[in-house]
Amino acid sequence: MSFGLSRGRTLITTGFGLDQSDLPPFENGRIDPRDFFDHPEHRLEIEIGTGKGTFLVKQAPLRADINYLGIEKTAEFYRYSADRMRRRSLVNVKILRADATEFIRYWCADAVAAVIHLYFSDPWPKKRHHKRRVIQDRSLQELHRILAPAGEIRLVTDHPDLWAWYEDHAKRNAHLFERQAFDRPESADEGEIVGTNFERKYRREGRPFYAMTLVKRGT
Numbered sequence: 001m002s003f004g005l006s007r008g009r010t011l012i013t014t015g016f017g018l019d020q021s022d023l024p025p026f027e028n029g030r031i032d033p034r035d036f037f038d039h040p041e042h043r044l045e046i047e048i049g050t051g052k053g054t055f056l057v058k059q060a061p062l063r064a065d066i067n068y069l070g071i072e073k074t075a076e077f078y079r080y081s082a083d084r085m086r087r088r089s090l091v092n093v094k095i096l097r098a099d100a101t102e103f104i105r106y107w108c109a110d111a112v113a114a115v116i117h118l119y120f121s122d123p124w125p126k127k128r129h130h131k132r133r134v135i136q137d138r139s140l141q142e143l144h145r146i147l148a149p150a151g152e153i154r155l156v157t158d159h160p161d162l163w164a165w166y167e168d169h170a171k172r173n174a175h176l177f178e179r180q181a182f183d184r185p186e187s188a189d190e191g192e193i194v195g196t197n198f199e200r201k202y203r204r205e206g207r208p209f210y211a212m213t214l215v216k217r218g219t
């Protein structure tokens with residue numbers, strides 16, 4: 001299925017996009033995604049499910065001291081986002097085409113990320129599909145592992161049932177994460193929470209938004 005994002009243009013990912021198939025076999029051991037960047041010593045933030053890449057395109061130029069890794073599983077969105085980064089000559093962003101849950105579980109080294117952003121994640125409303133939601137007890141353990149001490153997961157959704165799921169998971173995993181209020185990123189425009197494409201679309205529809213931050217406990 002095509003979303004028609006390229007509008008006839010050739011989307012170029014060179015220098016900005018990485019594909020899961022280019023990663024070394026996970027049997028070789030975990031990798032440190034900070035090494036994807038020119039300045040691996042900078043703090044790393046990861047966005048899961050970047051969609052068209054709007055959050056990263058707005059946020060990254062404001063924080064040259066932070067490296068941003070977007071992980072997007074849909075090839076067309078991955079190509080579109082990487083091409084947007086390239087056209088803006090952003091130096092501190094990369095996009096990985098991968099299932100973020102798999103990358104984090106099988107490849108990603110411990111304690112590498114300061115923040116994980118997860119905005120308007122697919123709600124998978126049918127009960128039999130709930131296992132496809134990104135946030136699970138299992139994935140929270142893995143996210144805890146890849147976060148640095150006091151690292152954060154930042155969650156925003158418009159979907160009441162997914163929000164209830166997040167609240168239940170936060171409660172059940174309170175030994176791993178302390179729940180705190182959500183702070184808007186500096187790139188959000190007036191009246192926005194984060195300013196992603198889905199937020200803008202849902203705002204026009206008058207939907208409510210829900211947000212929380214989960215702060216890693218322990219080391």
Ligand SMILES: C[S@@+](CC[C@H](N)C(=O)[O-])C[C@H]1O[C@@H](n2cnc3c(N)ncnc32)[C@H](O)[C@@H]1O
Pocket residue numbers: 048049050051052071072073074077098099100101119120121122134196197198199
């Ligand atoms: C509803 S869209 C939201 C996109 C963007 N965050 C926004 O707010 O505009 C969800 C995106 O997450 C991607 N996605 C869903 N599950 C994923 C996963 N496990 N790993 C990486 N990307 C994922 C989808 O392909 C889709 O582009």
